[in-house]
Amino acid sequence: EVNVSFSGHRGYHVHIESEEVRDLNSISRKEIVDYITGTGLEAEFHGLEESRYGSNVLMGPHLGDLGWRGRIARGVYDFLLKAEREDLAKLGLRRNVEKSLMKNRDLILESWNLKGPWSLVKGVGIESWKVIIKKGIEAQAARIDTVVTTDIHRLIRLKNTLHGKTGLLKVELPIGDIESFDPLREAVAFKGGEVTVFIEEAPGFRIGEESYGPFNKEKVELPTAAALLLLCKGLAEVVE
Structure with missing residues (x-):
């Protein structure tokens, strides 16, 4: 079973609850991390190879x-x-490679759409494609907290508790709602009340449907949730 929660701060917790993964040690978890982040991937093991028809024809993944x-x-x-x-x-990349790729880009992409060769272009060899593939891997890799994921002794915050760096709640949500989830509206713990604070300096920000700031050496009265966020960030202090 997969459970997803907003952490209350900068990201989301994804919990895999299964007997098969419960006993994984740090090394095993590191293997999972490497897969998710695309670390150490070799293009040759994922379909990139020179065709038997010649080195100018490269076959690749579809x-x-x-x-x-x-x-x-x-x-x-x-x-x-x-x-x-x-x-x-x-x-x-070499200049002739850059020029060739830009000139033949449509031809290359059309070939891929038809599950054809990766490169029919002279001068763009397998080493150049390996360099470009690294960029593709970077774009497709997931950004995760590798330290937390591999640490089998880490304590994970319980749902519906406050995060000390934001004053927001850890909120569990259906995995299908992660794209539409708005933590600045749905993870707000304090819905009412106001607090007077002095703000040294803070950029503009939003809580719920309202926007606040920017502020610079100002005494203001803010809704509790907005004031708490600034207090947790060390950008404000409570005043009378």
Whole structure:
């Protein structure tokens, strides 16, 4: 069973409740972390290879493939679809490779849509594609807290408790609602009351449907939830 909760701070907790994973040690959890983050992936083990028809014809994973094969293909596809010449230059590719990719981009992407070869373009070899694939992996990788995920002794906050850095609640939610969940509205613990605070400096922010700030050396009266957020962040202090 998979349970998802907003942590009350910067991210979400995903709990896998199963006997199969309960006894995993830190090393086993590190393997899971590496898979989720795409660490150490080798393109050759995920479908990138020179065709027997010649080194200019490269075969690669398809857009609809499962697992990291498909994620690599989709990551590189999206990158090439939007890339400008300077984006390719930042990867350290040779100028002739950059020029060839930009000139033949539509041909390459069309071939991928038809499950054809990755590259029919002269001068763009397997080593260049490995560099581009790293960019695709980066785009498809999930950003997780690797330390918490591998630590088998870590205490995890209980749901409906306050986070000390925000004053927001840890809230459990259906996994299908994660895209639409709004923590600044749905994880607010204090719905009423007001607090007078002095704010040294704070950027603009939102709690619920209301926006506040920016502030600079101001004494203001704020709803409890907004004041608590600033207090927890060390940006304000309570005054009479």
